[in-house]
Amino acid sequence: MTDTTSTTQTKKPPTGLTRTIYDWGTSLKSPTPYLMTFGIFLWIGAYYLFVEGWELPRFNKLPGPVEVITEFLNPDPDWGMSLFTAEFYDHVFVSCRRILIAFAIATGVGVPLGLFMGWSKTFRDYSFPILETLRPIPILAWVPLAILMFSGLETPVIYLATLASLFVTTLNTLLGVDSIDEEYFRAANCLGSKPHHVFMHIVVPGALPFIFTGLQISIGVAWFSLVAAEMVSGEFGLGYLIVDAYMNITYVIMVIAMLTLGFVGWLSSALVRIAGNRLMQWRVRALALEGR
Amino acid sequence: MNTQQTNQSNLPSDNKATLELRNISRTFGDEWEREEIIKDLSLTVNPSQLTVIVGPSGCGKSTLVNLIAGFDRPDAGEILLNSKKITDPGNDRMVVFQETALIPWQTTLENVVFGPNLRGDRTAEEVEAEANRLLDKVGLAEFKEKYPIQLSGGMQRRAELARAMINNPLVMIMDEPFRGLDAMSRELMQEFFVRLFEENQKTNLFVTSEIEEAIYLADRLIILSNRPTSVRSIIDIELPRPRDFHMLSSPEAYEYKREAMEILHEEAMKSFHREDNSSAAAE
Numbered sequence: 127m128t129d130t131t132s133t134t135q136t137k138k139p140p141t142g143l144t145r146t147i148y149d150w151g152t153s154l155k156s157p158t159p160y161l162m163t164f165g166i167f168l169w170i171g172a173y174y175l176f177v178e179g180w181e182l183p184r185f186n187k188l189p190g191p192v193e194v195i196t197e198f199l200n201p202d203p204d205w206g207m208s209l210f211t212a213e214f215y216d217h218v219f220v221s222c223r224r225i226l227i228a229f230a231i232a233t234g235v236g237v238p239l240g241l242f243m244g245w246s247k248t249f250r251d252y253s254f255p256i257l258e259t260l261r262p263i264p265i266l267a268w269v270p271l272a273i274l275m276f277s278g279l280e281t282p283v284i285y286l287a288t289l290a291s292l293f294v295t296t297l298n299t300l301l302g303v304d305s306i307d308e309e310y311f312r313a314a315n316c317l318g319s320k321p322h323h324v325f326m327h328i329v330v331p332g333a334l335p336f337i338f339t340g341l342q343i344s345i346g347v348a349w350f351s352l353v354a355a356e357m358v359s360g361e362f363g364l365g366y367l368i369v370d371a372y373m374n375i376t377y378v379i380m381v382i383a384m385l386t387l388g389f390v391g392w393l394s395s396a397l398v399r400i401a402g403n404r405l406m407q408w409r410v411r412a413l414a415l416e417g418r
Numbered sequence: 419m420n421t422q423q424t425n426q427s428n429l430p431s432d433n434k435a436t437l438e439l440r441n442i443s444r445t446f447g448d449e450w451e452r453e454e455i456i457k458d459l460s461l462t463v464n465p466s467q468l469t470v471i472v473g474p475s476g477c478g479k480s481t482l483v484n485l486i487a488g489f490d491r492p493d494a495g496e497i498l499l500n501s502k503k504i505t506d507p508g509n510d511r512m513v514v515f516q517e518t519a520l521i522p523w524q525t526t527l528e529n530v531v532f533g534p535n536l537r538g539d540r541t542a543e544e545v546e547a548e549a550n551r552l553l554d555k556v557g558l559a560e561f562k563e564k565y566p567i568q569l570s571g572g573m574q575r576r577a578e579l580a581r582a583m584i585n586n587p588l589v590m591i592m593d594e595p596f597r598g599l600d601a602m603s604r605e606l607m608q609e610f611f612v613r614l615f616e617e618n619q620k621t622n623l624f625v626t627s628e629i630e631e632a633i634y635l636a637d638r639l640i641i642l643s644n645r646p647t648s649v650r651s652i653i654d655i656e657l658p659r660p661r662d663f664h665m666l667s668s669p670e671a672y673e674y675k676r677e678a679m680e681i682l683h684e685e686a687m688k689s690f691h692r693e694d695n696s697s698a699a700a701e
Contacts, residue, residue, distance in 0.1 A: 309515060309517060309519040310519065310521055310522075312487075312489055312507070312513075312515075312519065313515075313519040313520075313521065314521070314532075315489070315507040316487060316507050316508075316509070316511075316512065316513050317509060317532055317533035317536065317581075317585065318508065318509035318533055318536055318537050318585070319536055320536075323536050327521070327524075327532070327536075328521070331523040332523070334523075406523070407565075408522055408523045408524075408525075408565040408567070409523075411565050411567060411568055412522070412565070412567045415567060415568065
């Protein structure tokens with residue numbers, strides 16, 4: 127371990143764009159990107175053969191990859207929706223805005239809530255039973271309540287997405303505080319910390335790894351419940367688009383909306399992961415030493 | 419050199435502290451199953467001395483450290499630091515633990531400046547200058563921007579020493595600090611530690627289960643009895659200072675070692691028999 131640390135000392139690590147290019151270069155030398163590409167093509171190939179090639183029963187009603195991709199890249203789409211129509215972006219934008227609002231509220235409330243629950247035994251005793259009772263209620267069971275409580279179309283949808291993501295964030299943050307080793311609390315106390323110091327320097331940073339794991343799950347859950355909510359009530363958004371396309375028998379649009387959802391969802395959790403790594407340099411180093 | 423001067427001019431008495439434990443008892447368990455860990459234990463850690471505590475394994479050494487650190491309170495008796503009763507953790511006593519307790523999300527330097535910056539009794543620049551000086555002293559100047567996980571075991575121990583020393587505690591408490599290090603690092607750390615002590619002569623309580631380590635370091639060796647723990651015997655180690663490893667092969671050191679081993683063996687045998695008795699009773 128001494129050796130590795132002293133060699134990095136002599137050579138200054140590159141930063142910014144140079145670093146990014148360097149990292150890309152290194153990753154091209156590993157099998158990972160090639161395996162990923164191969165995996166994607168394998169999947170698309172199977173999809174093509176099942177649906178368009180062999181036209182297997184059960185699959186033959188579905189739009190195949192060729193049909194979907196042609197339509198998606200068509201400047202003048204047959205079914206009225208592709209990468210070149212403003213309507214497509216309207217739906218994506220509406221869903222993303224809802225997710226952003228829901229995720230922001232859920233994080234803004236859930237993280238502090240979880241931190242306090244983990245930190246204060248009294249507060250935890252008050253709030254934990256309620257959290258544990260409300261949390262298992264499936265998000266679809268909240269739909270009637272959401273419609274009763276909130277007027278309009280926008281608020282109930284955001285409310286449902288927020289709720290689902292809030293429970294995940296809170297619970298993970300709470301577990302994050304629980305996961306902190308007692309030794310660090312002792313060390314901090316020994317060094318003369320007041321309770322607010324312990325909170326700021328031990329509880330918050332110590333819980334961060336769990337918080338970010340929680341946020342990655344919670345943004346996924348937010349998408350999940352958003353789409354469910356959009357399917358039930360709404361006139362825009364990707365979830366609505368899927369149901370609408372199904373009703374109108376425009377199955378190609380349905381698949382386009384599904385794939386878009388997958389892509390946007392993946393992008394959003396990647397952003398959360400990047401934010402987490404920026405905030406937790408110590409953990410990035412720790413994982414790097416373990417060869418991950 | 420500089421240190422000693424500043425230490426002596428600013429805080430003339432800070433290495434002349436006395437730690438006293440008077441009739442300490444500590445029991446764990448509920449009303450059906452009580453286990454008396456420490457019973458009526460009294461000892462004094464003399465000012466500017468390195469007092470080493472050894473005892474058979476499982477005799478409650480860590481419980482004792484927790485009491486002195488203020489993480490736990492005795493059921494009876496009191497602990498006095500310069501005649502002031504100890505009730506809570508405080509920066510007048512610095513504990514270096516068995517396992518590393520460096521805060522993983524702070525760099526080495528951040529760990530060292532953490533205590534003084536919380537209290538704000540010195541400016542951040544003063545603290546950082548002092549931290550750099552201490553890190554240099556423990557040979558970690560190059561590693562101050564590294565996170566604890568990037569340091570080797572021995573380096574972590576030294577970083578922890580620096581983090582403790584910057585707080586100018588009245589007494590240093592070391593709870594088996596070199597446990598888990600490989601033999602070579604352990605020897606180097608012992609040598610480093612004994613130099614450090616001889617330089618600043620700060621009242622020090624060192625807990626270990628290694629008898630050679632104890633004799634090499636100690637001015638006074640306190641041997642604990644088996645559970646319920648109390649002081650079994652005290653040996654004054656009159657090897658000259660500065661210490662070096664050759665002294666461990668001197669006839670005096672051998673005699674100390676033999677004496678201590680004999681007592682420890684006797685105590686360890688008691689715990690053996692007690693286990694026999696209790697398992698027999700269980701059957």
